[in-house]
Amino acid sequence: MRLIAHLSDLHFGKADPAVVEALVADIAQTKPDLVIISGDLTQRAKSHQFAEARAFLERLGAPVLVVPGNHDLAPFYRPLKRLLAPRAKFEKHLPGLAQATCYSDDEIIAIGLDSTRHLRWQSGKLRSHHLDEVRSELADSADHHCKVAFLHHPPSTAVAGHSFDTLVEHGIDLILTGHAHKAHVDVINTPAHGSCVLVQASTACSTRLRQDANGFALIQVDFPRLSVNIRGWNGSAFHTLHVHAFTKQGETWKALA
Numbered sequence: 392m393r394l395i396a397h398l399s400d401l402h403f404g405k406a407d408p409a410v411v412e413a414l415v416a417d418i419a420q421t422k423p424d425l426v427i428i429s430g431d432l433t434q435r436a437k438s439h440q441f442a443e444a445r446a447f448l449e450r451l452g453a454p455v456l457v458v459p460g461n462h463d464l465a466p467f468y469r470p471l472k473r474l475l476a477p478r479a480k481f482e483k484h485l486p487g488l489a490q491a492t493c494y495s496d497d498e499i500i501a502i503g504l505d506s507t508r509h510l511r512w513q514s515g516k517l518r519s520h521h522l523d524e525v526r527s528e529l530a531d532s533a534d535h536h537c538k539v540a541f542l543h544h545p546p547s548t549a550v551a552g553h554s555f556d557t558l559v560e561h562g563i564d565l566i567l568t569g570h571a572h573k574a575h576v577d578v579i580n581t582p583a584h585g586s587c588v589l590v591q592a593s594t595a596c597s598t599r600l601r602q603d604a605n606g607f608a609l610i611q612v613d614f615p616r617l618s619v620n621i622r623g624w625n626g627s628a629f630h631t632l633h634v635h636a637f638t639k640q641g642e643t644w645k646a647l648a
């Protein structure tokens with residue numbers, strides 16, 4: 392069994408300090424095997440915002456994987472940096488983390504995919520090289536591995552390119568996303584081949600709230616079963632909002648009542 396804490400859209404620079412402290416406490420209590428952050432660690436990709444994000448990650452007491460979100464690229468009001476070195480600060484301030492985006496052990500394989508596009512602001516894209524990365528990382532996988540992909544953009548904001556169905560066709564069981572600042576858990580069924588579980592996390596600790604309160608997901612992996620516990624902020628602490636359970640039968644993931 393493995394426990395993954397999935398956080399997204401931290402937006403340091405617009406983070407609520409009380410929520411940040413509660414998040415650290417909640418994660419310390421649950422002791423996940425792995426923390427996955429699906430992008431937007433900062434509000435404007437400023438050095439001090441990355442420094443705050445890094446200090447937060449170092450307090451979590453677990454291995455951390457990150458991918459950038461659209462807010463982690465050099466902003467459009469710095470056009471040369473945006474064009475020539477959009478991820479320079481992300482890579483500089485998160486040494487090691489920015490480069491090592493994959494994790495594997497004898498139960499799970501997690502693969503980070505950078506879906507950001509430096510010539511666009513909001514939308515993301517799955518490209519051919521992402522599928523090459525997935526194929527490469529899964530080359531030595533076994534049937535008992537739960538195969539996880541994480542990226543910033545959810546299906547609703549990913550533009551033409553490869554669809555999420557393609558990730559499923561490459562054997563991915565679980566996709567973790569963010570960006571929408573709204574929690575959503577579902578099964579993605581592909582027309583041709585199998586299915587996977589999608590977990591879209593809300594914003595973990597920022598004041599950039601849309602429809603949802605701050606929240607994150609605790610995912611228990613006991614392959615071929617998954618349990619997704621959506622934790623939400625109630626103004627003083629995180630608590631469980633919903634629990635979703637799934638099991639894999641053949642190539643297909645099914646929600647359990």
Ligand SMILES: [Fe+2]
Binds near residue numbers: 460462570571572
């Ligand atoms: Fe965001």
Ligand SMILES: [Fe+2]
Binds near residue numbers: 460461462543569
């Ligand atoms: Fe975003």
